[in-house]
Every structure is written in structure tokens, then in C-alpha cells.
Amino acid sequence: MNPLLPFLMAGDPSLEALPAQLSEARSLGIEALELGLPHSDPIADGPVLQAAAHRAIGRGATPVRVLQTLAGLTDSPDLILFTYLNPLLQIGAERLKTLLAPTPVKALLVVDLPFGEEPAFEADLRTAGYPMVPLLAPTTTLSRARQVLAERPDPGPAAPFAQRFAYVVARLGVTGAGQDTDLAPVSERVSHLRNISSRPLAVGFGLADAASLAAVRTMGATPVIGSALVRELAGGESLSGCLIPLMDGDL
Amino acid sequence: MADAFTLPTRFGAESLGGCYAPETLMQPLLDLEAAFRSALADPAFQAELKAELRHFVGRPTPLTVAPRLAAELGFKALYLKREDLTHTGAHKINNALAQALLARRMGKTEIIAETGAGQHGVATAAACARLGLACTVYMGVTDMARQAPNVARMRLFGTKVVPVEAGQGTLKEAVNEALRGWAGRCDQAHYILGSALGPHPFPTLVRTFQTVIGEEARAQALEQAGALPEAVIACAGGGSNGLGLLVPFLGDGLRRLAVEAGGHGRALGEHAARLDGGRMGVLHGCKTLLLQDEHGHTAETASISAGLDYPALGPELAALAMDGLVEVRRASDEEALAGARLLCEREGILPALESSHALAALPALAAEGVATVLLGLSGRGDKDLSTYQSRLEI
Numbered sequence: 032m033n034p035l036l037p038f039l040m041a042g043d044p045s046l047e048a049l050p051a052q053l054s055e056a057r058s059l060g061i062e063a064l065e066l067g068l069p070h071s072d073p074i075a076d077g078p079v080l081q082a083a084a085h086r087a088i089g090r091g092a093t094p095v096r097v098l099q100t101l102a103g104l105t106d107s108p109d110l111i112l113f114t115y116l117n118p119l120l121q122i123g124a125e126r127l128k129t130l131l132a133p134t135p136v137k138a139l140l141v142v143d144l145p146f147g148e149e150p151a152f153e154a155d156l157r158t159a160g161y162p163m164v165p166l167l168a169p170t171t172t173l174s175r176a177r178q179v180l181a182e183r184p185d186p187g188p189a190a191p192f193a194q195r196f197a198y199v200v201a202r203l204g205v206t207g208a209g210q211d212t213d214l215a216p217v218s219e220r221v222s223h224l225r226n227i228s229s230r231p232l233a234v235g236f237g238l239a240d241a242a243s244l245a246a247v248r249t250m251g252a253t254p255v256i257g258s259a260l261v262r263e264l265a266g267g268e269s270l271s272g273c274l275i276p277l278m279d280g281d282l
Numbered sequence: 283m284a285d286a287f288t289l290p291t292r293f294g295a296e297s298l299g300g301c302y303a304p305e306t307l308m309q310p311l312l313d314l315e316a317a318f319r320s321a322l323a324d325p326a327f328q329a330e331l332k333a334e335l336r337h338f339v340g341r342p343t344p345l346t347v348a349p350r351l352a353a354e355l356g357f358k359a360l361y362l363k364r365e366d367l368t369h370t371g372a373h374k375i376n377n378a379l380a381q382a383l384l385a386r387r388m389g390k391t392e393i394i395a396e397t398g399a400g401q402h403g404v405a406t407a408a409a410c411a412r413l414g415l416a417c418t419v420y421m422g423v424t425d426m427a428r429q430a431p432n433v434a435r436m437r438l439f440g441t442k443v444v445p446v447e448a449g450q451g452t453l454k455e456a457v458n459e460a461l462r463g464w465a466g467r468c469d470q471a472h473y474i475l476g477s478a479l480g481p482h483p484f485p486t487l488v489r490t491f492q493t494v495i496g497e498e499a500r501a502q503a504l505e506q507a508g509a510l511p512e513a514v515i516a517c518a519g520g521g522s523n524g525l526g527l528l529v530p531f532l533g534d535g536l537r538r539l540a541v542e543a544g545g546h547g548r549a550l551g552e553h554a555a556r557l558d559g560g561r562m563g564v565l566h567g568c569k570t571l572l573l574q575d576e577h578g579h580t581a582e583t584a585s586i587s588a589g590l591d592y593p594a595l596g597p598e599l600a601a602l603a604m605d606g607l608v609e610v611r612r613a614s615d616e617e618a619l620a621g622a623r624l625l626c627e628r629e630g631i632l633p634a635l636e637s638s639h640a641l642a643a644l645p646a647l648a649a650e651g652v653a654t655v656l657l658g659l660s661g662r663g664d665k666d667l668s669t670y671q672s673r674l675e676i
């Protein structure tokens with residue numbers, strides 16, 4: 032099982048630092064990493080990631096520049112591009128595929144794109160090797176979860192984790208380190224989801240410390256660490272300094 | 283629990299609208315559509331809504347002839363649909379009250395709303411006080427300063443007003459924060475969106491609850507003047523009063539116009555004129571004409587009127603415009619101020635800055651030879667007195 036899925040905001044602290052950060056993550060054994068594409072109106076993000084996105088935009092981390100920075104990187108975990116739809120729509124599917132081709136991006140997590148809203152765009156990208164990560168929220172009923180997982184199918188065990196996993200949203204609300212997110216409900220949801228799917232699951236939103244990450248691992252799922260990591264990094268901490276204590280020694 | 287939408291989610295040849303929502307909000311939106319359809323089909327809900335619109339809101343609102351303004355501008359006749367005379371002073375109450383009734387029917391105990399000019403916030407606060415629902419309204423800090431009387435009114439009604447500091451501190455940021463707030467409380471709260479925008483079913487729901495404006499106005503025109511006017515005109519922020527007035531006239535052979543905020547210039551960032559300044563994009567859950575930069579980031583906007591100061595045109599109004607069924611114009615800050623002054627001086631009516639944008643488009647219509655016009659006076663201008671005082675030097 033993949034023990035940790037970290038999230039970084041591209042361009043925060045800087046785009047120049049990104050290749051080294053990714054290579055550092057890989058040297059730590061990180062298999063896959065969510066990379067946030069900074070957006071002006073991140074409606075599903077809490078204050079930490081909003082601030083990170085705005086800092087990054089202020090420093091010139093436009094969507095195209097982010098993708099150009101990733102071009103040619105081989106020393107990187109598999110990347111899941113975490114983004115909102117509009118910047119991708121403005122780039123357009125054709126140009127997006129060209130921009131993505133030389134990068135380590137393996138999948139897209141488009142927060143405001145439910146299945147069925149842009150079927151042609153989504154199918155085009157999936158065929159090109161960029162499937163959309165299925166999201167399962169606390170409000171997603173089991174019958175809707177079946178629909179979501181069928182619309183965004185598992186490419187199978189030969190595919191990398193980045194293209195296979197489903198993202199289980201731990202709690203209601205937006206991204207951000209919550210105060211003591213109660214993990215009992217999500218643990219129950221994970222076990223229900225296990226009954227309908229055998230694909231890998233990641234659990235994120237509100238996880239901030241080694242104990243909550245460990246609790247997610249005991250569910251057999253991969254914990255996502257986002258806002259808490261972005262905040263530490265913004266405070267000047269190194270990626271290794273942040274991640275090593277969270278790895279639980281089993282990497 | 284509903285597992286698919288059954289109403290159309292898209293508008294026009296360009297398929298605008300849709301439901302571009304985070305997964306957390308999908309089931310709440312599916313359930314909202316189902317509740318909306320069941321309420322519409324329920325005579326008891328319809329009767330309750332009708333009674334509240336009559337006895338609490340004060341409907342029907344008058345259709346007032348404006349002969350001195352008509353003479354000044356060169357019209358044969360000018361009619362004003364007086365949404366400014368509703369309880370709380372703008373058309374926003376039609377939608378806010380109806381959605382509050384719907385929320386109560388859904389068993390929700392809490393309401394979340396955004397507001398720009400504060401009229402939707404005040405209307406929602408009043409409806410919640412009346413129905414005994416807890417209410418939280420998100421409002422940008424710039425708008426809180428320029429629409430201060432409405433902040434006080436919301437607080438008097440027991441609503442919690444949450445200041446939004448981000449960005450320009452206007453309506454866009456308030457909607458961002460309301461969507462975030464709703465995602466955290468969607469198991470118990472209903473989000474009363476204030477304009478015909480956002481993810482499906484909101485654009486349809488809001489338009490449905492606002493068409494009472496045009497239905498009344500059309501019947502009143504026929505009754506009072508014996509004929510329909512040559513043109514019907516409203517201002518357009520997200521598009522709720524515009525659709526509310528114009529949609530019931532879609533089958534008629536007349537001109538339908540909506541007026542956007544021209545702000546103080548034509549460059550991106552200086553206005554909120556989405557029809558010629560915008561490109562197709564997705565913001566706040568719907569695909570529509572959007573003011574944005576080349577990266578797909580939402581552009582800044584500017585308008586003297588908080589209620590029109592928003593980067594996206596509601597999807598249904600944008601579709602009607604792109605399909606040639608509604609003409610969209612723009613009026614600058616200065617033109618809106620002049621329009622407001624003229625209505626005050628000639629008819630003794632103080633319009634909201636939003637509504638003044640529709641007034642500002644009248645001279646051009648007269649110059650084009652239009653003789654009879656029906657104008658949607660969406661709200662009253664008490665909230666804007668401090669702006670009028672400083673900008674009109676009174």
C-alpha cells in the first residue's frame with residue numbers, strides 16, 4: 032500500500048524550487064504526489080491553500096508556466112494535477128495534451144468537474160493517458176459512489192497508483208487542517224466502499240498529524256497530507272523535514 | 283434521494299449552465315432539484331408562497347406610469363415595474379422568501395447566503411426571521427462599506443454577517459465563501475443563492491421564483507395601457523431581475539434588453555460588461571460568459587453598483603443574449619448616476635444604483651425611435667444614499 036500522498040501547491044514557495052522539491056520527494060520514496068495548479072477562485076479550498084494559490088499566482092505561476100516547469104522532469108513522483116476546470120478549459124484539450132506529454136503528470140483531479148459535465152473533454156484526456164480521479168464525499172451515497180467509480184473506471188492493476196486510486200473526502204467542508212477531524216465516520220465509509228470496489232483508496236481533507244495519518248493507514252487507505260504540509264513549507268521547513276516524521280517508518 | 287437531475291441543466295445553443303460543483307455538493311444539489319420540483323407540483327406550497335408574496339412582500343407591485351420622465355426622454359409612454367416597493371426594497375425578496383419556504387419544507391434549519399448590494403442579504407435575513415431559520419450571510423468588505431445600511435438591517439433581523447476580506451471584497455468573493463460555508467454545513471443548511479447563477483438547479487430555481495415580476499408586468503401593461511410596450515428593459519448583475527422581467531415576454535414581438543455595468547472604462551478590470559468583455563468559462567458552478575484573463579483566472583471587475591459588480595453573466599441570460607433573444611447593453615457609472623438623478627427629479631422615485639443602469643440606457647432607446655418602454659425598477663436607492671451624496675454632490 033502507498034503510505035503517503037502529499038500535496039504541494041505549484042509555485043509556492045517558487046516554481047524554480049519545484050523540480051528540486053519533486054526530486055526530494057522521490058528520494059524519500061514518495062510514489063505519487065498531488066500538485067495544485069494555483070487558481071484565482073479555489074471554491075473547495077480553505078484559507079491555507081487559498082493563500083498558497085494567491086502567493087503562487089502573484090509570483091507568476093500561471094497554468095502554462097507550471098506545466099512548462101514540469102516538462103522533461105524524470106526524477107519525480109507520479110503527479111496528480113489538482114486543479115479547477117476553467118484554466119484547463121481555456122488551454123483546451125489539444126494544447127493541454129501537448130503540454131502534459133513531457134511531464135510526470137499521470138492523472139487529473141478537477142475539483143469542480145463532476146462526471147458527465149464535459150464528457151468529450153474528459154474522454155479525450157483519458158484516452159491520452161490522463162484519467163480524472165474519482166472523488167467520494169461524505170454526502171456521496173453508496174449508489175452514487177458506484178456511479179462515480181463506473182464513470183471514472185479503474186484502469187487495472189498494471190496502471191500506477193496515481194491513475195487507479197479513488198479520493199475519499201474525509202469530512203464535509205473545504206481543504207484545510209481541521210481540529211481533530213473525527214475519523215470514525217470515514218473509516219466506516221471506507222469499509223463500505225471496500226465492498227463495492229477493489230481499487231486503492233486515498234483519504235484526505237483535515238489530516239494534520241502522524242496519528243491521523245496512521246489511523247488512515249489502519250483503514251488500508253493512503254492518507255493525503257495537504258494544508259498542514261503547505262503551511263509548514265511556507266514557514267520555511269524543508270520537505271524532508273516535514274515528511275520524514277509523517278512516514279511512520281514503513282517506507 | 284435523487285440520483286440524477288430531471289430538469290434541463292443547460293441553456294441555449296451554446297449549452298450554458300450545467301452543474302460544475304465539487305462532489306460534496308452534488309447530492310445536496312440533486313436533492314434540491316427534487317425538492318424544488320415536488321414543491322412546484324404541490325398546491326399547498328404554491329398557495330403558501332402566493333399568500334406570503336401578497337401579505338409579507340406586498341405583491342403585486344404597481345406598474346407606475348412615468349409621464350414627466352417619458353416627456354423628458356422623448357417617449358410616448360414609460361412604465362416602471364416597481365420592485366423597489368416590495369418589502370425590503372428590491373426584487374431579491376421574491377426569490378429569498380420562496381427559497382426559505384423551500385428550505386423549511388426540506389427540513390433545513392439553517393440558511394446560508396451571499397450578498398453584493400446587500401439586498402439579497404436583507405431579503406434573506408427578513409425571510410429567515412419570519413420563518414424562524416438561522417441565517418448567515420457572507421459579504422465582501424468593500425461591499426459592507428459601500429452598502430452599510432444593509433449590513434445594519436441584516437444584523438437587526440438577527441442574521442450573522444460574515445465579512446469576506448479576500449480579493450476585491452465584492453460579490454465574487456462572497457459567493458466563493460458561501461459555497462465553502464455550504465460545503466461544510468450542507469447536511470443541515472440550505473444555500474439561498476441570490477441570482478440566476480451557480481450550479482444547476484440554482485439558475486432555474488431563481489428564475490422560476492422571479493418570473494412573477496414579468497408575469498405581473500405583462501398583465502398590468504395589457505390592463506393599464508391596453509397594449510404591450512415596444513421594449514422591456516432591466517439591469518443585469520447575475521441576471522435574476524432581468525430574467526424575471528424578460529422571460530414572460532419571450533413569446534412577444536418586442537425588444538428585450540438587459541443592461542450591464544460599464545464601470546469607468548473599457549479595459550478588463552474597469553467594468554462588469556460580460557457580453558462583449560467576457561469569454562466562455564466556468565465560475566461558481568456554471569459555464570457562461572466570464573470576465574477572465576488569458577490563464578482562465580477570474581478578472582477583477584469594477585462598478586459603482588455592488589449588485590452588478592460580478593464577473594459572470596448568469597447562464598440563462600447569457601444564452602438568451604447569444605441566441606439573439608435579449609439585447610445586452612452597458613451603462614457607465616456616470617451614466618447610471620445621471621439616470622438616477624433624472625428619475626429622482628422627474629418622478630420623485632429614488633432608484634437603486636443597479637436599477638439606475640437600466641434607466642441610463644433609456645436615452646439611446648429613445649434615439650432609436652422606441653416610443654413605449656417598460657422598465658424594471660429592481661430596487662430602491664436608500665442603501666446608496668452615501669454614494670449619491672458624494673458623487674452627485676448634494
Ligand SMILES: Cc1ncc(COP(=O)(O)O)c(C=O)c1O
Nearest residue numbers: 519520521522523589636660661
Ligand atoms: C436592486 C438590485 N437590482 C439588481 C441587482 C442585480 O442582480 P440581478 O441581476 O440578479 O437582478 C441587485 C443585486 O444585488 C439589486 O440589489
